[in-house]
Structure formats: C-alpha cells, structure tokens
Amino acid sequence: MTFDDASLHSIPTSYASCSLGNPSNPPPLLERLDAISSAKFTAIELSFPDILSFGFQHLGHDIDPKNFDELCIVAEAIKKQCQQRELGIMMLQPFSNFEGWPKDSDERKDAFDRAEGWIRIMRACGTDMLQVGSSDTPLDKLDGKNIIPDLRQLADMLNEHGFKLAYENWCWSSHAPDWLDVWNIVKAVERPNIGLCLDTFQTAGGEWADPTTSSGRIEDVPEEQLEKQFHQSLRDLTKSVPKDKIYLLQISDAYQSPPPFSTKTDESGLRPRGRWSHDFRPLPYNGGYLPVAAVTKAVLQTGFRGWFSYEVFDGGPDGKGTDIDLAAYTQIARNVHDKLLAECSGMDVSS
Template sequence: MALDASTLTTIPISYATCSLGPPSNPPPLLDRLNAISTAGFTAIELSFPDILSFGQSHLGHPIDPKDYDDLCAVAAQIQKECQKRNLGIMMLQPFSNFEGWPEGSAERKDAFDRARGWIRIMKSCGCDMLQVGSTDTPLEKLDQSRIVPDLRELADMLAEHGFKLAYENWCWSSHAPDWKDVWQIVKEVDRPNIGLCLDTFQTAGGEWGDPTTGSGIREDVSREEVEKRFRKSLDDLSKSIPKEKIYLLQISDAYKVPEPMSTEADESGLRPRGRWSHDYRPLPFNGGYLPVVDVARAVLRTGFRGWFSYEVFDGGKDGKKENEDIVAYAQAASNVQQKLLAECAGFGGREPQDD
C-alpha cells in the first residue's frame, strides 16, 4: 500500500549537532549551526559533547562535565545562538548507561545525579526532550529488574518539568538492541511522557546489517531468512506502535566496512556495531547499503509524521575522513530528505513482499 505523498510535506526536519563534519575533526559549533540553518533545518539535537567544546571557547576554560552551573550557562548561550539562526533545540542527547545499575551502587548514584544535572541543562537551553540510549553496560554489572523502575523514575522526574523521554535502541546495547526490546520496555514503564527514538541505522544495522561479516549482512542465518525476518519485523513495527509513541526518527545509512570488524569488544569495551556507528554512517543515497527506505516507510506507515532528524557520522568509506564542506553537506542532507520521502511514497526502495 503506497503512502499518500501529500501527508509527508509537513514533516519537520532536525540535524544532530554532533554529526556535521568528520567525526575525528568536528568544526566549531557556531559554524555547524550556520550550515544547519542555511540548509533549511528548523531544529537541532544538541549534543552534550558540543556543550563542553563550545563552553571551553565561550568561557575560556575547560568545563568539568559535572559542573552544572557552567554547563547551564553555556546551554543558555547556545539557545541564544540557535534563536539568532531560527533554530529550535528539539532534544538533548546522548544520555547513556543510565538504567539498571544495582541499588546502592556508586554507578546508580552517578546516573541519577547526571539525570538531575541534564534536566537543569534542558531548562537552560529551552529543550523539552531527553534522548536515552539503551545501555551497553555488560549485563553482569546490571540488575535487570531495575531497568523499568529506573526509567519510570526518570520519566517522572522529567514530567515535573513538562519534559519527555525518548528511548532509543542502540544496536550494540547489552539488553535492548532492537526496536521490539525498547518498545516492550516503554510499554512496561507506562508513563505518558516516554516514547521511542527510532533510528534507521539502529534498526537496519542491527537486524539486517553486520560489520563483522564479509558480506556486511548478517550471516548467522541464510540470506533468505534474514530478508524474511527483516520484512516481518518492519511489518510488525508499522502495525504495533501507536504513532504518538514515536517521538522522532533519526536518519542515517552505513558504509560496508573495508574489512570485517572483530567480533570482540575493543579496549574501551565498545562492541563492533558501536564502532561501526562511530565512523561509518553517511547520509542515505551516498554510498551506504542499508535498507534505510524500508525502515523509514515502516515508521511512516504507523501514521507518524513527526521529526525526521539527521544523525550521521561520516568518516568516509575508510572511516578516516578529516575534512568536509559542512555547508554543502548540510544542504545535501536537506536534499536527501526530499528524495527519502519521495522514495517512501513511491516505493522507490525495496518493495516489501508478502511472506
């Protein structure tokens, strides 16, 4: 069933500040805001590392990540800079490794201290949504019975200020790598201000793609089975998630890595899909190979017509790109939005098939 193209024209577009320019050499934040605004985006996802980097230049000294007085002052200045460029701040991200720490642990105390601090930052920059990524802390360090209660408590903390929690499945997460995992958790949390941050990379890169194989596609089952399962998953997504429980869709593709990655975590503990995510995520239609259109179309079939937000980490096909014309890149992202919606409406991607 084709989508009605006329319903897609009012979808608002955002760009994640952390993802404009090479991952290894991001340009100054104000240059990125200029490029994002010039390309016609109406909002940004504000990245915490960008608050730190902008804060150092704005205040003239490095900022302690736990100095929330300084962080709030910087966030307020970033809001002013956004307002000059007619940009809203749609979301603060990425809030990570929050849920599931054992009761009484130092890590749990730190997680809730950070939550209170980030809420202060949200108030300072005029943002009403917090992105929380499904934790990648090793399961043996977690009390999984705390995951839902922790997120419920965080949702309640945010609700006191009229804020929302956008929960995202990171495809290298230790406990919730797929959209079905986070959707089940969101249902169990059962709060009106928690919803999903869906992502074309996290969905396609977790359920269909694999950076540790020669093909770049999952090889734990046959290719036919991979395709069958993926079509079924997207069909389930389109039929099971209420549109109002999707807060945004993040957009990116992935390059096939030059050599298959090790299946082991690296020295920092990051799993292969996390390493893939860091440097090998271009715009759709620009050298990647994931079935991005299929994911976007499935999300649109829920009736969702909210934020499409571009979050790419384009280090080039070798992951080592160091320079980028960010004005041209932001405009390319705006052009991709037009093509992506046209593909979704016109079945220019891979036509879903019946089993």
C-alpha cells in the same frame, strides 16, 4: 501503501549537532549551526559533547562534565545562538548508561545525579526532550530488575517539568538492541511521557547488517530467511507501535566496513556495532548499503509524521574522516530528505 504528499511535506526536520563534519575532528559549533540553518533545517539535536566544546570557547576554560552551573550558562548561550539562526533545540542527547545499576551502587547514584543535572541543562537550552540510549553496560554489572523502575523514575522526574523521554535502541546495547526490546520496555514503564527514538541505522544495522562479516549482512541465517525476518520485523513495528509513541526518527546509512571488524570488543569495551556507529554512517544515497527506505516506510506507515532527524557520522568509507564543505553537505542532506520521502511514497528516485 501510498502516502498523502501534503502529510509528508509537513514532516519537521532536524540535524544532530554532533554529526556534521569530520567525526574525529568536528568543526566549531557555530559553523555547524550556520550550515544547518542555511539548508533550512528547523532544529538541532544538541549533544552534550558540543556543550563541553562550545563551553571552552564561551567561558575560556575546560568545563567539568559535572559542573552543571557552568553547563547551564553555556546551554543558555547555545540557545541564543540557535535563536539567531531560527533553529530550535529539539532534543538533548545522548544520555547513556543510565538504567539498571544495582541499588545503592555508586553508579546508580551517579546516574541519577546526572539526570538531575541534564534536566537543568534542558531548562537552560529550552528543549523538552531527552534522548536515552539503551545501556551498553555489560549485563554482569547490571541488575535487570531495576531497568524499568529506573526509567519510570526518570520519566517522572522529567514530567515534573513537562519534559519527555525518547528511549532509543542502540544496536550494540547489552540488554535492548532492537526496536522491539525498547518498545516492550516503554510499554512496561507505563508513563505518558516516554516514547521511542527510532533510528534507521540502529534498526537495519542491528537486525539486517553486521560489520564483522564479509557480506556486511548477518550470516547466522540464510540470506532469504534474513530478508523474511527483517521485513516481518518492520511489519510488526508498523502494526504494534502507535504513532504518538514515536517521538522522532533518526536517519543515517552505513558503509560496509573494509575489512570486516573484529568480533571482539575494543580496548574500551565497545562492541563492533558501536565502533561501526562512530565513523561509518553516511547520509542515505551516499555510498551506504542499509535498507534505510524500508525502515523509514515502516515508521511512516504507523501514521507518524513527527521529527525526521539526520544523525550521520561520516568518516568516509575507510572511517578515517575528512574535512568537508559544511554548507554543501547540509544541502545534500536536505536533498536526501526529499529523495527519501519520494522513495517511500513510491516514486522513482534512481536518477
């Protein structure tokens, strides 16, 4: 399938504020905004950790993550800084471990208290979309019957303000690691303001790759069968997900981890793919090995021409992180965007 060049060039571009620079020691937010703006991205995904870090600079003290009065003051200040750089705030992220807690539990009360607070932040910073990642809370602590009703209630809360819910499959999620899992949930929620946040890393990293194997691929099935399964999944995505139910596509690649990760959770309970996600996600065409273009092309074949958002956590091939030239890196990201679209449209990008 070929794509109309004009439609590809109309795709708006965003960069996740939290994902520029050394993942373990990110530079100040305003320096990152300058670099993102200089590379002609038109918006950012605003991360909650960046609100906290900028809040210390702006207010002169640490902010309690539940002090939503102060968080809203900071969010409004970030909005003004973005406006000065001609950047919109496309989405607030990442809202995590929200859905599925048992009724009347302290965790469920906290989840909905956070939701109310984050909606206030959305109003303050001027965004209309909230990213919710599929929970990685262990299943034995959740009540699966509550997942869909919780998301339905959150969608209704957001709808009161004209806001949307972008539900993303995190490939280390305990209940919905694949795009099909979250798509089935979105359909069951049955609300007009809930859609998908798709991600090249989450899809390819969950269904094709594995950071715990020597090959870097899933080895439970033969390689030929894995390829067939993966590409069939992408065809299913193209055929089954309406373009208007895709709210954005996040883009990153992955380094093959040297040596392979342990299959066990770490001391915080994070699964291997979650650890991999934190530090081993470069831009496409910059040392990774995932079939990023295949995922991107499948999404484009739905007719989707919405946000492409670059969310990379590039700690280098060893994951240890280095300081970078922010302006040069975001310009590379801009070039990657053009190269990715060219590959998806069938052009030779080998040079």
